[in-house]
Amino acid sequence: MTWSRREILTALTAGAGTLAVPTPVRAATLSGVTARLMVVYLPNGLQARDVVPAGSTLDDPLPTGLAPLAPWVDHLTVVSGLHSVTSSASNLHAAAAGAALTGEDLHAGSFTGANRGRSMDQVAADAIGTASPIPSLVTCSEGLPVCPPDVGWTARDCLYQNHVSYRGLDDPRPVETSVSAILRQLTGRPDGTEAARRRIALDAVARDAKRWSPVLDAAQRAVVDSWMSHLSEAIDATQAAACPVSDADAALFLEADQAIGAHMDAMLRLHALALHCDATRVGVWSPGREFSRRVLPAGSLGLSHHAVSHHGGRTEYLDDVTEITVWHMDRVAGLLGALAAMPTVAGHTVLDETLVLILPGFGDGQVHAPVGIPAVLAGGSALGLPGGRHLVATGTKLASLHLAILQMLGLSLTRFATTSQPLAIW
Amino acid sequence: MLRRSFYALFLAGAACSGGGTAPAVTSLDPVAVEEACAGVEPVLANRAPRRLRRSTLEHAIEDLVGASVPASILLPPDFATGPFEGASEGMTMGPAWANAWLGVVQDAIDATDAVPAPLARVVPQGSQVLPMEMATDPDPWVVTMSATSTRTVLEVTEPGPVTLTLDAHAIVYWNDEGTPPVGAPPVVTVLVDGTEVARFEVSDETQDGAVMEASTYLRAGTRTVDVVFLPTEVYRIATDGLLVTPVPSLPAWAEGCEDMACLREELERLVQRAWRAPVDAESVDALWAIVEEAPSHMEGLSRVLEIVLTDPRFVFDLGSGDTAHDRAATLAITVWDSLPDAGLMACATAGGLGPSDPGPCGGAAQLQRMLEDPRAMRMARQVAVGWFDLASLTDAFARDDLDDALRAELVEESAAAVLDALRNNRSVGELLLGATAWVSDATAELHDVADPGSASPSPVPSGDRGGVLRSAAFLAASGDAGRVSFPHRGRVVLERLICQPTGDPPNGLDATAPMAGDAALSASELRRADPNCSGCHTTLDPVGLALGGFDEHGASVDRWWPTDATVLPDGTRLESVPRLMVWLASSHRLGPCASTWWTAWVDGIPADAPRSCAVDGLLESPASIDSGMGDLLWAALWSAPRLTPSTEG
Structure with missing residues (x-):
C-alpha cells in the first residue's frame, strides 16, 4: 500500500475533527455592516511600474494598470514593496501561490505560523463566512489546473501552483471553475424542499455506509468519510442559498464559456451576486493559473502571460505585461462596479462593506521572486478603510497586510502566520 | 538497474533546458531492456481509491438509466497529474464538487424518461x-x-x-x-x-x-x-x-416490468451495476422500502436513484482489486469509460475475468468483446486526444480557422485508427507510421486521397499519408490558426510519439508561438545559433521542419528547407518525412512510449519504472515498434496491481 502524505493526514484527521487551528473570535458587528472579503489573485506576477504610483496619493495620473479602476480611486489603497516568504522550492510559481495568502512556505511541509497554513481568506471564512450558506467561494477562470507532466514538478508543486486558498497542510479549498456549477449552488431552491430531500437521501446513504464501510481499509475509509462530510456541507449550503438571478445576468452566465473574458466577467458577476445576496461573505478569484500557456486577448506579441512576464527588460514584452494587467483590471473594474451598484440593508453599497484585495504572488515576473509585491485594496469604506492612498511598505511581510485586513474585518486576531505586526492600512 | 534509469530518462527527467545539452534519442537493445527489467519488482500494492473521471460518471449515468447529462461539463475539472484524468492524486473533491455532483444527480433523475407501463398488474x-x-x-x-x-x-x-x-x-x-x-x-x-x-x-x-x-x-x-x-x-x-x-410511472430502466417482483429485481440489478459489486439483501430491502413508501413508484424509484448515485460506491472506485467484480469494474472503467454491463457482471459473479481464465468469461475474451463494442470508442477518443495532443481540436475556442464539424471529424478519425489498431492488434508502427490513412469524405482532400464515399472515418491505403504521424488531425493539432510553429510540432512528435521530454524555453518564452514561412526558418536559425536556445532547438526544429510540408490544417504544401536546417546534432538528416519516420522507428522508443500511454490511461498517471517493467513482463518481448496495440492495452490492464487475481479466485 502506498500512501501520499495527504492521504495519511486525511486518514489521521478523519473522525478526529479538523486541525486544531485557533478559532478567531468574531468582533461585534459594526452598526449593522456586514463585513465581506473578496480576494483577486493575479498569477505570474504584477509589475510595480504598472500599478504603483510615484507619490503617496493616487492623484492623476494613475499608473496605467490602475486606469480601469479610476472611477473608484477614492476607494483604492495601493500598497507597495511587500514581500512574501522565500522557499527552497524549485517551482517559484508554486511557492508564490502557496505563500500568497497563507504567509507560509508550504513546501517546507510544516508550519511556524499561528494559522498553521490556513490562508487568510479561510481564516476569515471561519469567522465571518460561517454566517452564510457558503463559507467561502473559491474560483478560477481557467479550467484544468496547470501541471505540465514534462517539467519534473512534484505533486506538491502542482498542488500549490494551482491553489491559493488552504484549510491547512496539503488541504486546498477546491477551486471552482464552472460558472454553471456555482450558479446552481447560488440559486438553490429557497423553499428547502430539494435540500430536505437530499438530506433524506444522504441519511440513507450514511446509514448504509455505517454497515458496509467497516471492512474498508484506512485509505478507502478516509475517502468515504470525506465524501460524506462534503455532501453534508454541500446540502446545507444549497438549503439556504437562494440568490435571485436577473435575465441579464442569466444571459451573461449562458455566454460564460464563449470567451476568456466572458468567463471572467461571469465569474466575477457571480461573486458579486453571492456577496450581495449573502450566499457567501468570502470570495477568492483568480483569472488564471500560474505558469499557464494560455494566451490572453491582450498584448501584441501573441504570447502567454507567463511568457511575457519573463520580459528580460524588453520593451515590447513589458508593454504586453502592462496590457495584460490593464485587461485584468478591466475585469476587476466590472466587479467593483457591480458591487458599487448593490445596496445593503445598512444603507451602504456592497463595495463599501467589502474589502477587496488584489495581489499577485510575486512582483517582477522576470525574477519570479516574492519581493517588491504590490497589492491593491479597494472598497471597504464602511469597514474603515480610507482610499486614494499609496502606502510604501518596503520590507513588510504580506502577512502583516493580511493580519491588518483580518482585523479590519472584525476578527480579534493578534497574529497571522509569523507576524504580530499588522500593517497600518486604516 | 539499466532499465530503471532508462525509464527515468524516458518519462520524466532529462528535459532539455535553455543552455543544456539536448538529450540524444537513446537506442536501446530490447534484449538489454528485458534483462534490466528482470531486476525490477513490480509494484504489488493497491492503488489509492479514486473518484471516477468526469467522463466516466457521464457515461455511467447514460448506460445505467439512459439519461444524457453532460457531467463532463457540469462538474469541475480535476487536478491534472498527467495526460488523463483518473489519478487519485488529481481528483477534485470538496463541498463545491459535491454540490455540483448533486446537481448532476438531479439532472439525471429529471432526464430519466418515464415510460408507460402495464400498470394493471403493477398498480x-x-x-x-x-x-x-x-x-x-x-x-x-x-x-x-x-x-x-x-x-x-x-x-x-x-x-x-x-x-x-x-x-x-x-x-x-x-x-x-x-x-x-x-x-x-x-x-x-x-x-x-x-x-x-x-x-x-x-x-x-x-x-x-x-x-x-x-x-x-x-x-x-x-x-x-x-x-x-x-x-x-x-x-x-x-x-x-x-x-x-x-x-x-416507471423509469425507462424498469420498462417492461409487469409486477412488483420484477421491479424489485430490476432495482437490485441497477444497484449492483452502479456499485459494481454484489449488494446484500439488507441494502436492497432498505431501498425497496423507500419505493414502497413513496407516493408513487416513479417518485420512489427516483429517490432510490438519488441514493444510488450519491453513494460513495458509485462515485468512487473503492475496489481493492481482489475480486472478480473489481476486475469487471476496472475493465469497464478502462475500456468503456463506464460501468460493467450485464455480461461483465455475470462473468464477475461466476468468478471469471482473470487474465488466464479460459472461455467466454476469461479476461481476454471479455476484453475483445468490449473492444468490439461501440462504447470502446469512448476510450479510443480520449486516448487519441491525450496521446496525440489533439486538445486544440476539441476546444471550440482554440481553432476558429477550423469549423466544428471538421475538428470533430479529425478527432474521430484518430480515435477510429486507435480503436482499429486495438481490435486487430495492429502494431505500434503500423498505427503511427503505417500505410493506412483514416479519412472521411470531409477530410479526404486534406489527406490527398480520394473520397472514401463515407461520412464516417474509413481506412484508405495511402503510402504518403498513412499513420498517425502524417494524419491531418495530428498535423492540424500541432498547428495554429494561419500558422505552424515548427518547434512546437517537433516538440509534439518528440513528447507524444517517443516520450522524449523537451522542457520549456528559457526565460519563459512561449514555445507554442507560431511562425510562418521564411520567418520560421530564420527564427529557427537564430534559435539554433543562440547558446541559450540551441540545447533544445537543434533537435526540436529539425523534427518539426521535417514535417514542414504540411500546413496548419494538415494539408500538403510545397515547402522546402535548406538541408542543414533539418540536421540533428548527431548528423542525422531529417530532410524528408520518410527520413523522419526511419529515425523515429530506429529510436526504439515508439513501442515503449505507446506502452506508457496505455498505462497512463489505465492508471491516470504516467507509469513509473516498476510499473513499466510489470507491463513488459506480460508481453512476449518488451514493448517495441512491433508490439500489438491490443497487447499493450492488455498488458497495461493486467499488470495493474489492482487487477492481479487473488488466490481466492
Whole structure:
C-alpha cells in the first residue's frame, strides 16, 4: 500500500475533527455592516511600474494598470514593496501561490505560523463566512489546473501552483471553475424542499455506509468519510442559498464559456451576486493559473502571460505585461462596479462593506521572486478603510497586510502566520 | 538497474533546458531492456481509491438509466497529474464538487424518461372504466332530460397522478318542427370525493366521438368518483364511460416490468451495476422500502436513484482489486469509460475475468468483446486526444480557422485508427507510421486521397499519408490558426510519439508561438545559433521542419528547407518525412512510449519504472515498434496491481 502524505493526514484527521487551528473570535458587528472579503489573485506576477504610483496619493495620473479602476480611486489603497516568504522550492510559481495568502512556505511541509497554513481568506471564512450558506467561494477562470507532466514538478508543486486558498497542510479549498456549477449552488431552491430531500437521501446513504464501510481499509475509509462530510456541507449550503438571478445576468452566465473574458466577467458577476445576496461573505478569484500557456486577448506579441512576464527588460514584452494587467483590471473594474451598484440593508453599497484585495504572488515576473509585491485594496469604506492612498511598505511581510485586513474585518486576531505586526492600512 | 534509469530518462527527467545539452534519442537493445527489467519488482500494492473521471460518471449515468447529462461539463475539472484524468492524486473533491455532483444527480433523475407501463398488474387498481348509464325513455324519441350521474368507489392503493379520458359525443334531438337545436353543448363533470376535478364539454360535431383528457391526482384510500352529465333540452351524450389511467410511472430502466417482483429485481440489478459489486439483501430491502413508501413508484424509484448515485460506491472506485467484480469494474472503467454491463457482471459473479481464465468469461475474451463494442470508442477518443495532443481540436475556442464539424471529424478519425489498431492488434508502427490513412469524405482532400464515399472515418491505403504521424488531425493539432510553429510540432512528435521530454524555453518564452514561412526558418536559425536556445532547438526544429510540408490544417504544401536546417546534432538528416519516420522507428522508443500511454490511461498517471517493467513482463518481448496495440492495452490492464487475481479466485 502506498500512501501520499495527504492521504495519511486525511486518514489521521478523519473522525478526529479538523486541525486544531485557533478559532478567531468574531468582533461585534459594526452598526449593522456586514463585513465581506473578496480576494483577486493575479498569477505570474504584477509589475510595480504598472500599478504603483510615484507619490503617496493616487492623484492623476494613475499608473496605467490602475486606469480601469479610476472611477473608484477614492476607494483604492495601493500598497507597495511587500514581500512574501522565500522557499527552497524549485517551482517559484508554486511557492508564490502557496505563500500568497497563507504567509507560509508550504513546501517546507510544516508550519511556524499561528494559522498553521490556513490562508487568510479561510481564516476569515471561519469567522465571518460561517454566517452564510457558503463559507467561502473559491474560483478560477481557467479550467484544468496547470501541471505540465514534462517539467519534473512534484505533486506538491502542482498542488500549490494551482491553489491559493488552504484549510491547512496539503488541504486546498477546491477551486471552482464552472460558472454553471456555482450558479446552481447560488440559486438553490429557497423553499428547502430539494435540500430536505437530499438530506433524506444522504441519511440513507450514511446509514448504509455505517454497515458496509467497516471492512474498508484506512485509505478507502478516509475517502468515504470525506465524501460524506462534503455532501453534508454541500446540502446545507444549497438549503439556504437562494440568490435571485436577473435575465441579464442569466444571459451573461449562458455566454460564460464563449470567451476568456466572458468567463471572467461571469465569474466575477457571480461573486458579486453571492456577496450581495449573502450566499457567501468570502470570495477568492483568480483569472488564471500560474505558469499557464494560455494566451490572453491582450498584448501584441501573441504570447502567454507567463511568457511575457519573463520580459528580460524588453520593451515590447513589458508593454504586453502592462496590457495584460490593464485587461485584468478591466475585469476587476466590472466587479467593483457591480458591487458599487448593490445596496445593503445598512444603507451602504456592497463595495463599501467589502474589502477587496488584489495581489499577485510575486512582483517582477522576470525574477519570479516574492519581493517588491504590490497589492491593491479597494472598497471597504464602511469597514474603515480610507482610499486614494499609496502606502510604501518596503520590507513588510504580506502577512502583516493580511493580519491588518483580518482585523479590519472584525476578527480579534493578534497574529497571522509569523507576524504580530499588522500593517497600518486604516 | 539499466532499465530503471532508462525509464527515468524516458518519462520524466532529462528535459532539455535553455543552455543544456539536448538529450540524444537513446537506442536501446530490447534484449538489454528485458534483462534490466528482470531486476525490477513490480509494484504489488493497491492503488489509492479514486473518484471516477468526469467522463466516466457521464457515461455511467447514460448506460445505467439512459439519461444524457453532460457531467463532463457540469462538474469541475480535476487536478491534472498527467495526460488523463483518473489519478487519485488529481481528483477534485470538496463541498463545491459535491454540490455540483448533486446537481448532476438531479439532472439525471429529471432526464430519466418515464415510460408507460402495464400498470394493471403493477398498480392494484389499474385502469378503470367508469360506466355512465344514461337515463333514457324506452322510446328513443322521448328523452328524459333529467340530471344523470354515476358513482364509483375506488380503492386507491397506488396514489399518484392519473389521466381522465372521456371518449364521447353528443347526440342532438331535433324538436318536432325540425328547427335547429338551441342551448349550450352538454357538459360532463368529474368529481372526486365531491370536488370537481375535471369538466368536459362534449362536442356534437362528430358522430365518431372526441377524446378528451384531463389530469388529476388520486390520493391513497377509498375515493368516490362521480361522473355527472348536466342535461340540456336537446342533447344527450353517447359514451362508454370515463377511463382512469395512472400516468406513465416507471423509469425507462424498469420498462417492461409487469409486477412488483420484477421491479424489485430490476432495482437490485441497477444497484449492483452502479456499485459494481454484489449488494446484500439488507441494502436492497432498505431501498425497496423507500419505493414502497413513496407516493408513487416513479417518485420512489427516483429517490432510490438519488441514493444510488450519491453513494460513495458509485462515485468512487473503492475496489481493492481482489475480486472478480473489481476486475469487471476496472475493465469497464478502462475500456468503456463506464460501468460493467450485464455480461461483465455475470462473468464477475461466476468468478471469471482473470487474465488466464479460459472461455467466454476469461479476461481476454471479455476484453475483445468490449473492444468490439461501440462504447470502446469512448476510450479510443480520449486516448487519441491525450496521446496525440489533439486538445486544440476539441476546444471550440482554440481553432476558429477550423469549423466544428471538421475538428470533430479529425478527432474521430484518430480515435477510429486507435480503436482499429486495438481490435486487430495492429502494431505500434503500423498505427503511427503505417500505410493506412483514416479519412472521411470531409477530410479526404486534406489527406490527398480520394473520397472514401463515407461520412464516417474509413481506412484508405495511402503510402504518403498513412499513420498517425502524417494524419491531418495530428498535423492540424500541432498547428495554429494561419500558422505552424515548427518547434512546437517537433516538440509534439518528440513528447507524444517517443516520450522524449523537451522542457520549456528559457526565460519563459512561449514555445507554442507560431511562425510562418521564411520567418520560421530564420527564427529557427537564430534559435539554433543562440547558446541559450540551441540545447533544445537543434533537435526540436529539425523534427518539426521535417514535417514542414504540411500546413496548419494538415494539408500538403510545397515547402522546402535548406538541408542543414533539418540536421540533428548527431548528423542525422531529417530532410524528408520518410527520413523522419526511419529515425523515429530506429529510436526504439515508439513501442515503449505507446506502452506508457496505455498505462497512463489505465492508471491516470504516467507509469513509473516498476510499473513499466510489470507491463513488459506480460508481453512476449518488451514493448517495441512491433508490439500489438491490443497487447499493450492488455498488458497495461493486467499488470495493474489492482487487477492481479487473488488466490481466492
